[in-house]
Amino acid sequence: MFQSLRNPNDERVQLTVNGELIEAFVGQSVWSVMALNDQSITRRAALSAEARSAYCAMGVCFECMVEIDGFPNQQACLRRVSKGMVVTTQDITEMTEASDACV
Amino acid sequence: MxxxxxxxxxxxxxxxxxxxxxxxxxxxxxxxxxxxxxxxxxxxxxxxxxxxxxxxxxxxxxxxxxxxxxxxxxxxxxxxxxxxxxxxxxxxxxxxxxxxxxxxxxxxxxxxxxxxERPMPIPGWTLPGVMTAGSAQVMLKSDATVAEGAIFAGSGPLLYLIVAQYLRLGVPVAALVDTTPRSNYFDAAPMLPRALRRLPLLKKGLSLLREIRNAGVPFFRGASALQVLGDEHAIGLRFIAGGTSHEIGARTIFLHHGVxxxxxxxxxxxxxxxxxxxxxxxxxxxxxxxxxxxxxxxxxxxxxxxxxxxxxxxxxxxxxxxxxxxxxxxPRTDRDNAAAADLGALAAMAPFRAFIDRLYRPTKALRLPNVPTTLVCRCEEQSLAQLRAGFDQGARDPNALKMLTRCGMGPCQGRQCGHVLTELLSDWRGEPAEAVGYYRLRSPQRLLTLDELSRFHAVSAEAAE
Amino acid sequence: MNADVLIIGGGIQGCATAYHLARQGASVVVLEKDYIARHASGVNAGGVRLLGRDMAEVPLSKASMEMWQTLSDDLGQDTGFRRQSMINIALDEADMETLRQRKAMMRCEGYTHERIISRDELREHLPHVNPDCVGGVTSDLDGYAIPYMATNAFRLAAERHGAQIVAGEEVLNLRRVGDSWLAQGTTTRFEADTVVNCAGAWADRIALMIGDNVPLSHAAPMLMITARMPHFAKPVVGAVSRQLSFKQFENGTVLIGGGAKGFADRANNRTRLDYSKLANAARTAVEFFPIMRRSAINRMWAGLEAYMPDNLPVIGPAVNATRAFHAFGFSAHGFQMGPVVGQVMADLVLNGQSSFVLDAFRIDRYDRKVL
CATH class of the missing domain: 3.50.50.60 (FAD/NAD(P)-binding domain)
Structure with a gap:
């Protein structure tokens, strides 16, 4: 289980991860927020749809790609949280159809 | 401009x-x-x-x-x-x-x-919960986030360092599974005398290991045949050490065998x-x-x-x-005079580096996958067996294999599979790595949204200052 | 090395020519200085398009389009061809007027393969298109193929019929001596009765060796491919008056072209990208398809391609030599024509004539003009 060693009084922001409202420390990486809140599945593999999660946490494995504010392919280990951010597990396989036209 | x-x-x-x-x-x-x-x-x-x-x-x-x-x-x-x-x-x-x-x-x-970090393509290495020791360091330094009850497996100074750091912070560690083969100690021994000139570094390393042993963390040496257990998520590690098979449960497994x-x-x-x-x-x-x-x-x-x-x-x-x-x-002479101290320092570091490189050289059994279903390319989900099939169809160099199988074509652009592929092809062809080569890479070096690209600016040195 | 026909250039034109000749019993050698499909034939956008062709090209392009429909079966090898139709989008009424005028012109020539579509039909086929777009034009037979696979399919089929493909062999020198063409390659000498110049961006140099001067230029059209994204567009997409071209493959990746050009360094066999122009291409794509704002580019590259001043290819016999033929200068739209050009060249080589009118493609069409 992941644990935070931070001072609990540090400043926090709220964001949403997979529909769940979550409190995170200002400046925290999106990946660390997911890990600490038992939301460690970052994406589904494009062919097999197997669950994947962060492997390197330093930007070289591209396993932690999530969707942030509607933009897929965002590396959760490199992105920092911000107030009101919406994070979801990336689920784009070769079969995925785009939802209805956004405009 | x-x-x-x-x-x-x-x-x-x-x-x-x-x-x-x-x-x-x-x-x-x-x-x-x-x-x-x-x-x-x-x-x-x-x-x-x-x-x-x-x-x-x-x-x-x-x-x-x-x-x-x-x-x-x-x-x-x-x-x-x-x-x-x-x-x-x-x-x-x-x-x-x-x-x-x-x-x-x-x-x-x-x-x-x-x-x-050098990828370690063991069975189950793509399961959630399997990370690198470097990732443990990153999470600790940047986010003060730690994983309790994790297994650390592999070899090398960075692995021992993060375990020691965890212990100093009071974070429980399930086990240290050391894969350094016994033969490495013999192979590195002749390099020891020259490395001893950097005695403080050597002592620092030894004290790390002592710190771990004294803390009472289960410590397995000479481990081999590593396999991550679990279907949807890692639940433990199976390995052989001391002639017997072990299974240790853990939701987080940190791997490392050098950089x-x-x-x-x-x-x-x-x-x-x-x-x-x-x-x-x-x-x-x-x-x-x-x-x-x-x-x-x-x-x-x-x-x-x-x-x-x-x-x-x-x-x-x-x-x-x-x-x-x-x-x-x-002027050139000023450059050379100013460079002398650092050139000397680098030369002095070399024997110690060579000793460490030899001592912690990762085994082939961990550098290369040996189970046909193990994924080599994580992005495009290409297994050892699929790459071998592509090779047998005549794709004998990294770029040909990439065209045929999409291995290395995903977002990581071969960062995880590139070295593994060079060594695999070198084995299969019976030729040195140098002859095999590497992928031809293209920009961008990380995924770039069309939105980002469409907002294009030229930077002037004067304006930036 | 001896052969009936020596083909210079292992792109789709050279490989298709080799296939059609070998199939009819000619002994054929293809010389390729790099490897098969290294340049324009391997790194183009794969569009298989009849839509929007220059009038002079329509007969050839139509015939080629028929061939594409069964090409994978004919060659016994997958070309990656998918018939998905193509749509050129009209941004405004001016574009629609352009389309109507073209339609009138096409009708005079008896062509009916292009069909103007309304705003509603456009949105039916492309639900994610910018709703400001007013309509478009479509051609149902169109689609896309995988460039490397298609070129390689011709190559493999040609080899099955006995053609020899020699890669890594550059023609350094070519002479007509008596009844033979003598070619000096990097390592080997070749002798043939007939030579066919399919050398793409290098074809002006081969033409010169043959004896024909030609105002060929070269450029490096750029491409981008995205990571997989949810399927949002089945047809191949272009625009009537803007630099827009893309297609989404079955695996979800999107290949974006559009004709923006990088830097072509022909002497060094390489290209460099112009990122500010790619930024423009990105803006255009997002403007037409707001959903693409969120797509992520995985790779960008450019290929070396040959252009004629009128953007029409050279197809036909040499004018200053006998038993020599040209097929080059396709100006970034030759991939679709590969199958028929192979047949035309085989007809010219074996029978001295083609059933197609090739006047617009003569190599000497600029001889009388001052450029």
């Missing part, structure tokens, strides 16, 4: 040292780095750690704060949170920053891409590379000053071949001296 004299890509120890030296002698420089603060991987968050007490991370880490402070004092234009995704031999650098694209021109380029240069940038530039048979990895060809096959492009630090943080500092300064000479700011 006014250009920079020199752009430095990467603000780790090599990049910071180069910047300080260049700025000291009046060069107009730009430093581009992905972080919010300088430091690179090794000194990550050293000036603004969220940890209540950074002393537990050790003095090698905390001493980095002085270098970061000196760098931040230097007269350099530091682009923080700048994600460089293209470096051209036409002296153009493209980077993303806060959702927009910028193009910058410079006379000289110093690449400091640093190192990344290798982070190749993407130097490869994408098509600089000349060579295979390093001691460190078993590709490295860019460069001279004592880091100058590559493209004269106005230099490379410093672990990205040019693993030298460690101290070596990277020296290499950064040397690179800067040579660039000052190339810029006409430093």
């Amino acid at each position: 006014p250009a920079f004299d020199c752009a430095i890509v990467g603000a780790g120890p090599a990049g910071m040292s180069a910047a300080i030296e260049l700025a000291k002698r009046g060069a107009r420089i730009a430093v581009l780095d992905r972080g919010r603060r300088a430091g690179g991987q090794i000194y990550r968050a050293v000036t603004d750690s969220p940890l209540p007490d950074t002393q537990v991370l050790g003095s090698d880490y905390t001493e980095g704060a002085a270098l970061v402070a000196a760098f931040e004092q230097a007269d350099a234009t530091h682009f923080t949170q700048a994600d460089v995704w293209h470096v051209g031999d036409d002296s153009r650098i493209l980077f993303s920053r806060q959702g927009e694209t910028h193009e910058l021109h410079c006379r000289e380029i110093v690449l400091c891409p640093g190192a990344m 290798q240069p982070n190749l993407n940038m130097t490869r994408a530039m098509d600089l000349e590379h060579q295979w390093n048979p001691e460190q078993l990895c590709w490295q860019v060809k460069s001279d004592a000053f880091g100058q590559t096959s493209v004269p106005h492009v230099s490379v410093a630090g672990d990205g040019a071949g693993i030298v460690g943080a101290d070596g990277a500092r020296a290499a950064g300064r040397l690179t800067a001296l040579n660039i000052l000479h190339r810029l006409g700011r430093l």
Whole structure:
């Protein structure tokens, strides 16, 4: 289980991860927020749809790609949280159809 | 448009040292780095750690704060949170920053891409919960996040360091599974006498191991046949040690067996590379000053071949001296005089580095997959068996195999599978790695949204200052 | 090495010519200086398009389009061809007027394969298109193929019929001596009765060796491919008056072309990208398809391609030599024509004539003009 060693009084922001409202420390990486809140599945593999999660946490494995504010392919280990951010597990396989036209 | 004299890509120890030296002698420089603060991987968050007490991370880490402070004092234009995704031999650098694209021109380029961990393609390595020891370090330094009850498996100083750091913080560790083969001790022994000249470093390493043993963490040595257990998520590790099979339960398993240069940038530039048979990895060809096959492009630090943080500092300064000479700011004799101390220091470090490299050389059984279903390419989900099938269909070099199977075509652009593929093809062809080669890479070096690309700006050196 | 026909250039034109000749019993050698499909034939956008062709090209392009429909079966090898139709989008009424005028012109020539579509039909086929777009034009037979696979399919089929493909062999020198063409390659000498110049961006140099001067230029059209994204567009997409071209493959990746050009360094066999122009291409794509704002580019590259001043290819016999033929200068739209050009060249070589009118493609069409 992941644990935070931070001072609990540090400043926090709220964001949403997979529909769940979550409190995170200002400046925290999106990946660390997911890990600490038992939301460690970052994406589904494009062919097999197997669950994947962060492997390197330093930007070289591209396993932690999530969707942030509607933009897929965002590396959760490199992105920092911000107030009101919406994070979801990336689920784009070769079969995925785009939802209805956004405009 | 006014250009920079020199752009430095990467603000780790090599990049910071180069910047300080260049700025000291009046060069107009730009430093581009992905972080919010300088430091690179090794000194990550050293000036603004969220940890209540950074002393537990050790003095090698905390001493980095002085270098970061000196760098931040230097007269350099530091682009923080700048994600460089293209470096051209036409002296153009493209980077993303806060959702927009910028193009910058410079006379000289110093690449400091640093190192990344050597992938360990064991069965189950793609399961959630399997991470690298480096990731444990990153999470600890940047986010004060730790994994309780994790297994650490592999070998090498970085692995022992993170275990010791966890123990100092009181974080429970399920086990340390050491894969250093017994034969490595014999192979490295002849190199020990020369390495002893760096006795303090050796002592530091030994004290780490003692610290771990004294803490009573289950410690398995000479482990082999590693396999991550679990279907949807890692639930444990199976391995053989001391002649018996063990299974230990854990939701987090940190793997590590050494580091290798982070190749993407130097490869994408098509600089000349060579295979390093001691460190078993590709490295860019460069001279004592880091100058590559493209004269106005230099490379410093672990990205040019693993030298460690101290070596990277020296290499950064040397690179800067040579660039000052190339810029006409430093006569050759002055350059050579100023370089003597660092050249000497690097030479003095070499025997110890060679000893450590030999002692912790990862075994082939862990460098290369040996179960047909194990994925080599994580992005495009290509297994050992699929790659072998492609090879048997005639795709005998990395690019042909990439065209045929999409191996290496995903977002990581071969960072995880590139070295493995070189070694596999080398085995299958019965030819040296050098003859096999590597992927031909293309920009961008990380996924770039059309939105980011469409917001395009040119950076003027004057406006940036 | 001796052969009836020596083909210079291992792109799709050279390989298709080799296939059609070998199939009819000619002994054929293809010389390729790099490897098969190294340049324009391997790194183009794969569009298989009849839509929007120059009038002079329509007969050839129509015939070729028929061939594409069964090409994978005919060659016994997958070309990656998918018939998905193509739509050129009209941004405004001016574009629609352009389309109507073209339609009138096409009708005079008896062509009916292009069909103007309304705003509603456009949105039916492309639900994610910018709703400001007013309509478009479509051709149902169109689609895309995988460039490397298609070129390689011709190559493999040609080899099955006995053609020899020699890669890594550059023609350094070519002479007509008596009844033979003598070619000096990098390592080997070749002798043939007939020579066919399919050398793409290098074809003006081969033409010169043959004896024909030609105002050929070269450029480096750039391409981008995205990471997989949810399927949002089945047809191949272009625009009537803007530099827009893309297609989404079955695996979800999107290949974006559009004709923006990088830097072509022919002497060094390489290209360099112009990122500010790619930024423009990105803006255009997002403007037409707001959903693409969120797509992520995985790779960008450019290929070396040959252009004629009128953007029409050279197809036909040499004018200053006998038993020599040209097929080059396709100006970034030759991939679709590969199958028929192979047949035309085989007809010219074996029978001295083609059933197609090739006047617009003569190599000497600029001889009388001052450029």
